[in-house]
Amino acid sequence: xxxxxxxxxxxxxGGVRGLIPLRILETLExxxxxxxxxxxxxxxxxxxxxxxxxxxxTAGLSAPRPGGKAGEAAATIAELRNFYERxxxxxxxxxxxxxxxxxxxxxxxxxxxxxxxxxxxxLLKERFGWTSMASALTKLVLTAYDIEQRKAVFMTNGLEExxxxxxxxxxxxxxxxxxxxPSYFEPARVENLTLKSDEALVDGGVFxxxxxxAAYLEARxxxxxxxxxxxxxxxxxxxxxxxxxxxxxxxxGALGWMQPSKGVPILSIFADGQSQTSAYQAQHLFDELPNVxxxxxxxxLDAEAEDMDNARPGNIIALNGAADRVIRDHxxxxxxxxxxxxxxxETSETDAQHPDLVHAA
Numbered sequence: 001x002x003x004x005x006x007x008x009x010x011x012x013x014g015g016v017r018g019l020i021p022l023r024i025l026e027t028l029e030x031x032x033x034x035x036x037x038x039x040x041x042x043x044x045x046x047x048x049x050x051x052x053x054x055x056x057x058t059a060g061l062s063a064p065r066p067g068g069k070a071g072e073a074a075a076t077i078a079e080l081r082n083f084y085e086r087x088x089x090x091x092x093x094x095x096x097x098x099x100x101x102x103x104x105x106x107x108x109x110x111x112x113x114x115x116x117x118x119x120x121x122x123l124l125k126e127r128f129g130w131t132s133m134a135s136a137l138t139k140l141v142l143t144a145y146d147i148e149q150r151k152a153v154f155m156t157n158g159l160e161e162x163x164x165x166x167x168x169x170x171x172x173x174x175x176x177x178x179x180x181x182p183s184y185f186e187p188a189r190v191e192n193l194t195l196k197s198d199e200a201l202v203d204g205g206v207f208x209x210x211x212x213x214a215a216y217l218e219a220r221x222x223x224x225x226x227x228x229x230x231x232x233x234x235x236x237x238x239x240x241x242x243x244x245x246x247x248x249x250x251x252x253g254a255l256g257w258m259q260p261s262k263g264v265p266i267l268s269i270f271a272d273g274q275s276q277t278s279a280y281q282a283q284h285l286f287d288e289l290p291n292v293x294x295x296x297x298x299x300x301l302d303a304e305a306e307d308m309d310n311a312r313p314g315n316i317i318a319l320n321g322a323a324d325r326v327i328r329d330h331x332x333x334x335x336x337x338x339x340x341x342x343x344x345x346e347t348s349e350t351d352a353q354h355p356d357l358v359h360a361a
Contacts, residue, residue: 003291005228005344008219009045010212012275012298013052013205014236015181015308016092019084019316020299021234022057023323024334026077031338037345040073040137044341045232047139047158047222049215051204053236053308055142055178056080059128062136063171066129073137074127074171083123088311091120114184114309117176124172132193133157134168141218143204143211144177147187152207153177153199154214158222167194177201183258183267184309209271210235210278213285216292228291230340233282235298237322238272242303263307295333299326 011021025041032044041061042048050058060075068074075083092115133140134157142155155174156166169177173190180188181203188201208214212233219229244265252259257266279296286294299322305315327334 003226003228004224005230005340006046006219006224007044007341007344008047008049008215008229008231009041009058010049010210010215010231010233011051011054011057012211012233012235013050013054013178013181013203013209013271015053015184016084016088016311016315017236017301017305017308017319018053018057019081019319020237020323020326021054021297022077022080022084023320024234024297024326025057026081027327028334028338028341029077031334032341035338035342037338037342039345040071041077042073042137043071044345045138046224047141047215047219049141049143049211049218050178051143051209051211052179052181054211054234055204056175058140059142059171059175062138062140063128063133064131064135064137066131071137074131084311085316087123091115091123092309092311093119117185120179120185121172121176124175128170128172128175131171132168133171133174134165136171139218139222141211141214142174142178143208143214144174144180144188144201145204145206146199146201148200152204153201154218156218158218161221165194167192169193178204181205181267181308183264205267205271205274208274208278210275210282212282212294212296213278216282216286226291228293230293230337231282231286231295232337233279233294233296235275235279235296237299237301237305237319238275239301239303239306242306244269268306295337297326297330297333299323 048058048062057080060080061073063074065072065074133155136157139158140156144153144155146153155169158166160166169190177188177190180201190199190201192199212231258264282294286292301322302318305318
């Protein structure tokens with residue numbers, strides 16, 4: 001059997017910080033254009049995996065555009081950048097009027113989610129329509145967690161361990177689920193189209209903020225175990241100089257650990273700790289596998305830029321600056337990846353099929 005080279009993209013969770021990996025993809029797209037390759041990302045990467053904001057990006061790049069041309073993705077990189085730089089302000093809007101209205105309807109508003117899910121759901125429905133993941137333009141993995149059945153959920157269009165087809169979900173609901181960060185958004189109620197049942201899902205970042213290893217395992221399930229895998233794992237930045245002082249933490253109590261004004265410390269620690277651990281494990285695991293090449297790019301953030309819901313213009317400038325530094329520091333690697341991808345497009349035949357749209361409006 002002839003060995004093939006497969007390219008895999010993995011993107012971490014991190015809210016509005018998804019602008020950072022998106023900017024890296026933007027510069028990769030530009031480098032490919034300079035080499036005469038003007039293909040959408042779903043034709044560049046054989047498999048994409050995303051958690052939370054990474055799930056939104058990968059779904060946008062791999063879902064078919066409702067009413068669009070055959071093979072046209074739901075979103076371009078430019079459209080996604082516009083979302084993070086402009087539209088995200090409407091998602092992470094927390095006006096005094098809205099808070100008062102919710103407080104009146106919920107006397108225990110202190111324990112209510114920070115943001116109204118309706119603006120996000122409206123945007124997702126407009127972008128994805130009612131197309132399901134079975135129609136994805138490339139292989140895809142999105143992570144979530146089922147709070148009723150207490151299990152990790154990997155929403156994919158690949159294969160299960162026994163070779164059967166995976167459960168299918170509407171794209172917009174899958175993205176709503178993977179971005180349902182506890183305390184920020186309510187859990188998502190999604191339809192399992194295969195089992196014809198409802199599931200209650202929250203952000204996959206509660207157990208897998210960095211989905212690189214999940215992407216690798218999905219590739220193995222598909223049958224790419226003998227192929228050469230090139231994995232590009234993109235983080236959403238980490239604030240190394242933002243400590244949570246012991247003297248403050250010992251007095252927080254349950255509410256303090258979940259306090260948005262402090263950046264929801266417990267979620268920040270969970271996400272950062274999981275991403276660090278997963279990247280460390282992936283580096284050592286893949287170093288020992290002869291057919292796997294693994295690249296991990298991440299940014300260092302200023303302390304105030306870590307909050308996943310900070311969509312203010314000043315922070316968008318800071319996130320773009322962090323992305324610029326990553327791109328500058330990895331210029332050689334990005335050029336090498338562009339060369340490899342160009343060769344991949346010219347000489348390799350993909351196994352990706354172009355399925356008919358299903359469950360589409």
